[in-house]
Amino acid sequence: MAQQDDPLVCLELFNWASQQPRFKHDASTYHIAIKKLGAAEMYEEMDDVVNLVLAISHMGTEALFNTIIYFFTEARKLTRAINIYKHMKNNRNLGCRPSIRTYNTLFAAFLSRGNNSYINHVYMDTIRGLFRQMVTDGIEPDIFSLNSMVKGYVLSLHVNDALRIFHQMGVVYNCIPNSFTYDYLIHGLCAQGRTNNATELCNEMKSKGFIPSGKSYNSLVNALALSRDVEEAIKYLWEMIEQQRSADIITYRTVLDEVCRSGRIEDAMKLLKQFQEKDLVDGHLYRRLLHVLEDDYGHSADNN
Structure with a gap:
């Protein structure tokens, strides 16, 4: 069964063996069949084999049930996965427990x-x-x-x-x-506008040798800019670029918008020019951002 590349052939072998008078499947043959069918996304056929396992009270191993749960979650059958988990919890065999x-x-x-x-x-x-x-x-x-x-x-x-x-x-x-812990928290704090807490965690993260992800940096720069802490936002934007994390168009636009809103149209234009000179934005993105500034702050931009 394990050597069969075709899951249908594997299933045929499984069913053929079931009909032999002096043969009984054990956890290993059930496991192979379920893995082959699950990997091929043949979930209906896999479900039939799983029901055979559940019908035998002493049958199963932790690894087998974990595989069943994994493929049920892949199939988005979360209720079925939870039922298998409960079956493991209630199993008298300690080797089958979650x-x-x-x-x-x-x-x-x-x-x-x-x-x-x-x-x-x-x-x-x-x-x-x-x-x-x-x-x-x-x-x-x-x-x-x-x-x-x-x-x-x-x-x-x-x-x-x-x-x-x-x-x-x-x-x-x-x-x-680890770095994922800090990244989740920084993103969550920024989403609530808690920039002081987010920058503290960001600095703690860096002190432990971790580099924030692009998502964390983008969240932090955006949150700082929107809270009118534009200089701090620009500082983290440049730090982000030094750490080879990519800023997205929303981040660039938010920073430029907030610089303009503070009455510094010329500074925003210079900053955009710097982005272009350092190859941070291509010609297409540069023109998009320039058009946004001209549309939103055109009269002031022309005067400058």
Whole structure:
């Protein structure tokens, strides 16, 4: 079965073996069939094999059930994945109980459901419940689990809860924050206009040898510019470029807009020229930004 490239041939072998009088499938043959069918996105056929596994009370291993959960999450069958998790929880065989890998697979699935804050708020209740159950069962969270909590809280607009997890990492869970932890938090704080907290975290992040992601820098520059801290925004923009992170058109436009709004049209034009000279914007983007400035501040720009 393992040597078959065609999942249908693998399934035919599986079914043929099932009909042999002196043969019984074990966890390994079920596992191979489910992996082959899941990888081929033949989820209906995979579901049939999974039902055979669930019909045998003593059947299964942690690895087998984790594979089933993974492919159900890939198929966006989250309810089915949770049911498999509950089956693992209630299994008398201790070797089938959920592990850190089980929980992390579920966290990743629920956090990939989109950017709508309401949807994330709904799923965050499930994630929070899973996390509590994991800790209650004595499974030590790793950095992926903790970052999942931080990211989930940020996406569902509960940034203070994300900060609580961040501060508990080293103290309660003996786990050191990594660059992803800081990036999620900086983005979340900037989205709420909490630029002082965001810059503090950014500086702490850099002091630990991490470089903020492009998303973090873009969020920080935009938030600083919109809070009228234009000089600080420009400082972080140049730092961002030195660190070889890419600024997007929204960031360039926001900074130029806020410089103009402070009455410094000429400075905005000079800054745009610098962007062009340093090859940060191509000719097309330069013209787009120039046209925006001319449209919004044209009369003042002409005078300058």
